[in-house]
Amino acid sequence: MVHLTDYLKPEEFKTLKSLELMAKQVVEGMITGQHRSPHKGFSTEFAQHRDYVPGDEIRRLDWKVYAKTDRYYIREYEEETNLRALLVVDASGSMDYGGEGRMTKHQYAIRLAAALAYLLSTQRDSVGLAAFDDDLRAFIPPRSSTRHLRILLQAMVDSTPGGESDLPGVFHKLMPRLRRRGLVMILSDCFGDVAALGKALSFFRSANHEVLVFHVLDPDEIEFPFRDWTRFESLERTTHYRLLDPLQFRKDYIASYERYRQELLDVCRRNRIDLIPLRTDKPFHEALAAYLARRHSAK
Numbered sequence: 001m002v003h004l005t006d007y008l009k010p011e012e013f014k015t016l017k018s019l020e021l022m023a024k025q026v027v028e029g030m031i032t033g034q035h036r037s038p039h040k041g042f043s044t045e046f047a048q049h050r051d052y053v054p055g056d057e058i059r060r061l062d063w064k065v066y067a068k069t070d071r072y073y074i075r076e077y078e079e080e081t082n083l084r085a086l087l088v089v090d091a092s093g094s095m096d097y098g099g100e101g102r103m104t105k106h107q108y109a110i111r112l113a114a115a116l117a118y119l120l121s122t123q124r125d126s127v128g129l130a131a132f133d134d135d136l137r138a139f140i141p142p143r144s145s146t147r148h149l150r151i152l153l154q155a156m157v158d159s160t161p162g163g164e165s166d167l168p169g170v171f172h173k174l175m176p177r178l179r180r181r182g183l184v185m186i187l188s189d190c191f192g193d194v195a196a197l198g199k200a201l202s203f204f205r206s207a208n209h210e211v212l213v214f215h216v217l218d219p220d221e222i223e224f225p226f227r228d229w230t231r232f233e234s235l236e237r238t239t240h241y242r243l244l245d246p247l248q249f250r251k252d253y254i255a256s257y258e259r260y261r262q263e264l265l266d267v268c269r270r271n272r273i274d275l276i277p278l279r280t281d282k283p284f285h286e287a288l289a290a291y292l293a294r295r296h297s298a299k
Helices: 010-018 020-027 063-069 105-122 146-158 167-177 194-206 219-223 246-270 284-297
Strands: 046-051 073-077 084-090 126-132 136-143 183-188 210-217 230-233 241-244 274-279
Touching: 063 073, 084 105, 084 136, 084 167, 105 126, 105 146, 105 183, 105 210, 105 284, 126 146, 126 167, 136 146, 136 167, 167 194, 194 210, 194 246, 210 219, 246 274, 274 284
Parallel strands: 084 126, 084 183, 183 210, 210 274
Antiparallel strands: 046 073, 126 136, 230 241
16 A cells, blocks of 8 residues: 655655645635534544544543543544545546656646645545546545545556546536535646536536646647657547647647637636646646645635
8 A cells, every 4th residue: 555655755745744734724715614514413424533632522522432542532524524625637648748857747647636635634624536538437435534545545556547538528427426515626638628628617616616727737738849850649549640840830839729728727717716737847746835825825
């Protein structure tokens, strides 16, 4: 079983540790007025024990554990977490691209997903995972235990990119599984029909989910730095390729990319969705820290 310290570099983990307090302030405010009140019946699902702190309700003490350990522990239930969050990670073929000397977009995305899962779990928030290409390849419902975090990390490590991408279709399949309002965090290059993607995102918002889009791109896809004749192959359709002179094609490519970027930005703005652009040549933990700082200052 993979552990967070095995998966993240020391400098990344150090940054995440310093973000815990900031994350608590930001994450708890992401869904204003939508945090659930603790359920008091017997239908809630037990999640874990935690140490008693002054101010906790005495009736929630687990006396059986006290009898065994002579220490006070509070029983926590799945429904009592501050937030239900879902990490939606693109595992389509296009995410397997990585420029020379850089990690692929998929590797970058799952490292970021691991960081987000860790930050949420430190706040005892529930976090789950969905991986997709043209279909929903994996779905792990949100939970809040330490063991669940290890399950999420292992699922991220085991995932491999491949297949075509169908964000709108997959998002429609996800909706029935999200029975309670929560935070949906999408990690993707968002390639495809932006208008159709916008309609799918609007369904999340109409169900009162908070949505964040972490837009992961390789610098090559932004700057198109190629100079020599190059064979460009589709990572999603293996029989599709084209031999091009990049110097002749670059102007059109940059113009096309700028239109796509603006369309995606407009779609997110219309739906009141935060779009966080990320480049795989920039440390993800620094980008995450900068976003959390902006989010905190805007409160």
